[in-house]
Amino acid sequence: MKEDIRERVKRVLREKFTDSTKQLEIKDDTPLFGIGVGVDSVATLEFVIALENEFQISIDEGEIKPQILATVDTISEFIATHFLKK
Amino acid sequence: MNTIPELLSETVAKHKNRIAIVEEGKKVSYLELQSMVNSLSSYLTSLGVKPGDRVAILLPNSIEFIAGFFSTVNIGAISVPINPSYGEEEIRFYISHSMAKLILTEERLSKTVDKLKGPESKVVVVKGGERGLFIFEEEKKNSLRVSINPHDEAIYLYSTGSTGKPKRVSRTHLNIIALANNHTETIGWSEEDRILLSIPMSHTYGFGNFISAIKAGACIYTVEGFNRRKIFDLIERERITVFPAVPFMLEALANTPFPRPIDFSSLKFVISAGAPLSKETFERFFKRFQIPPRQLYGSTETGVIAINLSKDIENRFSSVGQPVKNVEVKIFREDGSQADIGEIGEIAVKSPSMTTGYHDLPEETQRSFRNGYYFTGDLGKIDEDGYIYIVGRKKLFINISGNKVDPQEVENVISRHPKVREVAVVGIRERDEKEAVKAVIVPKEKIEAGEIYEFCRGKISDFKIPRIIEFREKLPKSPTGKVLREKLR
Numbered sequence: 001m002k003e004d005i006r007e008r009v010k011r012v013l014r015e016k017f018t019d020s021t022k023q024l025e026i027k028d029d030t031p032l033f034g035i036g037v038g039v040d041s042v043a044t045l046e047f048v049i050a051l052e053n054e055f056q057i058s059i060d061e062g063e064i065k066p067q068i069l070a071t072v073d074t075i076s077e078f079i080a081t082h083f084l085k086k
Numbered sequence: 087m088n089t090i091p092e093l094l095s096e097t098v099a100k101h102k103n104r105i106a107i108v109e110e111g112k113k114v115s116y117l118e119l120q121s122m123v124n125s126l127s128s129y130l131t132s133l134g135v136k137p138g139d140r141v142a143i144l145l146p147n148s149i150e151f152i153a154g155f156f157s158t159v160n161i162g163a164i165s166v167p168i169n170p171s172y173g174e175e176e177i178r179f180y181i182s183h184s185m186a187k188l189i190l191t192e193e194r195l196s197k198t199v200d201k202l203k204g205p206e207s208k209v210v211v212v213k214g215g216e217r218g219l220f221i222f223e224e225e226k227k228n229s230l231r232v233s234i235n236p237h238d239e240a241i242y243l244y245s246t247g248s249t250g251k252p253k254r255v256s257r258t259h260l261n262i263i264a265l266a267n268n269h270t271e272t273i274g275w276s277e278e279d280r281i282l283l284s285i286p287m288s289h290t291y292g293f294g295n296f297i298s299a300i301k302a303g304a305c306i307y308t309v310e311g312f313n314r315r316k317i318f319d320l321i322e323r324e325r326i327t328v329f330p331a332v333p334f335m336l337e338a339l340a341n342t343p344f345p346r347p348i349d350f351s352s353l354k355f356v357i358s359a360g361a362p363l364s365k366e367t368f369e370r371f372f373k374r375f376q377i378p379p380r381q382l383y384g385s386t387e388t389g390v391i392a393i394n395l396s397k398d399i400e401n402r403f404s405s406v407g408q409p410v411k412n413v414e415v416k417i418f419r420e421d422g423s424q425a426d427i428g429e430i431g432e433i434a435v436k437s438p439s440m441t442t443g444y445h446d447l448p449e450e451t452q453r454s455f456r457n458g459y460y461f462t463g464d465l466g467k468i469d470e471d472g473y474i475y476i477v478g479r480k481k482l483f484i485n486i487s488g489n490k491v492d493p494q495e496v497e498n499v500i501s502r503h504p505k506v507r508e509v510a511v512v513g514i515r516e517r518d519e520k521e522a523v524k525a526v527i528v529p530k531e532k533i534e535a536g537e538i539y540e541f542c543r544g545k546i547s548d549f550k551i552p553r554i555i556e557f558r559e560k561l562p563k564s565p566t567g568k569v570l571r572e573k574l575r
Contacts, residue, residue, distance in 0.1 A: 039551050
């Protein structure tokens, strides 16, 4: 289940941040600040909307903290804990 | 009516019992707003604020922002709205550059402001904390009688340029009255309108909508920041009629999944400004909510310039419309002659609401203000029906979802990092045509991108921090040493 979430998060990242991810292998613990996620509120919200559409969930942008968007692992954990049954 | 206090008084006289502002369920009538303004004006006077003094308004969209603005201009002082989401260095610059004698702010920022302000500036907390705005009622004195000339300065806003620092733009009472008149008369706002302001009132776009709403006697719903579900809820529940936005907000709303259809039928106008509206965003928003976004064009230097009120909006969505009342727009060629219909040139504006130049920047002023026109730096054309189309820009700034970024300002910050030898900042277009900030850095020693993010954080606004960082051994330069920015994208 968690592996599936991670793969789907990685797919969203590749689709949303094409320019900055094209040269990069995204691992579970790759710091996502390095590829532009969460650097600013615009990038953060774009990513959150993409996750909402991918997982058909509803995330309040006010609750998204930088530590949640730190890596594929932290995002997957957040999604698994808050929205999907483990 | 030639001054801003007169504008408010006239609206209060006509609509005193109507609701002027709604914020998180709190409602303030026009009469109550006037009372708050009188009270706070008296208090500011008691603190020594005199006509011509500058008062910074470091507040989010709120009742207190609106009361603070009117109180300042009510006593002949000059208001300096500052976006509280700015970084510390930016706030310090605005306070210092405007020589603010007093800063109106909120509790959560008061410690930061104390640290950033000069020793002679006072700080007054009007939002949050123990002492909110309403308490000033106790200190109300006799109504103030300050003589204000319509040509007196009323507000300083700052325009992003390519000079490394924002440029100060001063507008008079008469300029602002003209702005409100031109805007409301063109669009036809009335006291029946309910306007949702999520875009910051501390910037020209939000400010123009706010002052026009007051002129019309409309009701302003203030929202701090952009929260999609709050916006959905307010539009639907409060039957909002006007929603000014930037394309990024429209795109986010159109793409947000929601378990049921949203009712946007109360909306008469969804306005898009600050950045180009793409066909994809227009179509998605229109299809989902059955209301077409209409582009508006404005600038800090002039206020609102044009709006697209076309009945054939589906075929004309890409135009920023025709000039608003009393505003003239022309296209000029490089040689200074006027362009023909459909010919691309620089867009120039003549408006009774425009400033006369930049503070202490004679060269910039001379370049941008000529023969009574403000030369916008935008490239565009006008069609046979008078519709304006923007096709590019001459100025070297980056547009991040409506926020303007001066590359030199970002370079100035990054270059102070001890491991950075050289840096150049450019805007790049991502897959969906939106711009992003990219920094190309020549390091002195090994450095990670994360160190640059951390170094920038808090110093400048988050949207200015480069989303993409590339390290190179050297920057491409011309024989004269000028960085060849086109080779960095």
